[in-house]
Amino acid sequence: MVRLNKYLADCGVGSRRECDRLISDGVVKVNGKVAALGVMVSDSDHVTVNDKRVGDKQKNYYIMLHKPKGCVTTVKDDLGRKTVMDLIDIKARLYPVGRLDYDTEGLLILTNDGELANRLTHPRNEVNKTYIARISGILTENERAQLERGVLIDGVKTAPARVKILKQDQHHTRCEVTIHEGRNRQVKKMFEAVGKEVEFLKRVAVGDLRLGGLKRGEYRFLNEIEINYLKNV
Ligand code: URA
Numbered sequence: 001m002v003r004l005n006k007y008l009a010d011c012g013v014g015s016r017r018e019c020d021r022l023i024s025d026g027v028v029k030v031n032g033k034v035a036a037l038g039v040m041v042s043d044s045d046h047v048t049v050n051d052k053r054v055g056d057k058q059k060n061y062y063i064m065l066h067k068p069k070g071c072v073t074t075v076k077d078d079l080g081r082k083t084v085m086d087l088i089d090i091k092a093r094l095y096p097v098g099r100l101d102y103d104t105e106g107l108l109i110l111t112n113d114g115e116l117a118n119r120l121t122h123p124r125n126e127v128n129k130t131y132i133a134r135i136s137g138i139l140t141e142n143e144r145a146q147l148e149r150g151v152l153i154d155g156v157k158t159a160p161a162r163v164k165i166l167k168q169d170q171h172h173t174r175c176e177v178t179i180h181e182g183r184n185r186q187v188k189k190m191f192e193a194v195g196k197e198v199e200f201l202k203r204v205a206v207g208d209l210r211l212g213g214l215k216r217g218e219y220r221f222l223n224e225i226e227i228n229y230l231k232n233v
Contacts, residue, residue, distance in 0.1 A: 062222040073099040106203030127207040134200040151193035
């Protein structure tokens with residue numbers, strides 16, 4: 001952590017004294033909020049002067065987005081559909097870590113730290129991902145246990161998973177599903193394998209990081225503790 005005036009000076013904004021004046025004038029924001037003199041910042045903070053980002057071009061961004069339905073998890077879509085990047089107001093080249101389907105919502109990490117993104121998506125290092133899924137009809141205890149033990153998707157058995165039934169009536173079952181693989185449309189295909197259709201899917205956690213109260217379509221910068229956690233999972 002460094003004092004904001006030093007951070008700005010190091011970024012070439014001006015002398016420390018000039019930077020203090022900019023801070024006093026209220027034109028410096030840290031993570032979207034007008035900064036006070038003396039505040040401490042780190043590389044995980046988003047610092048702007050007159051709403052223009054300042055910082056090393058190599059600065060790494062680590063963002064948690066609450067992806068809504070109706071957008072694709074790519075940087076650019078050939079079909080011209082809305083992408084997750086349309087929701088993020090940062091000029092850096094960010095990449096989604098893993099992917100959520102067009103009609104899936106929930107927690108998505110985006111970063112320009114290619115090394116971390118690769119590590120987190122490598123099959124050897126896959127972290128647990130937790131979803132809330134609403135299924136049509138009743139999921140029987142037998143089907144639930146089958147999903148936990150592993151089912152065949154495209155001829156390959158899924159790794160053990162956790163499936164907890166949260167609520168059930170004769171029309172729907174609401175479950176919490178935790179998997180650590182990241183195969184394409186994995187949760188939907190797992191339920192298909194036991195003859196059930198997923199009507200709604202939301203990712204609520206990646207490892208220990210939880211979506212919490214973040215609203216649909218909104219994002220926030222991860223703090224240093226969260227970034228270090230991801231770097232060490
Ligand atoms: N599993 C799915 O089926 N879809 C997603 O978007 C994520 C996990």
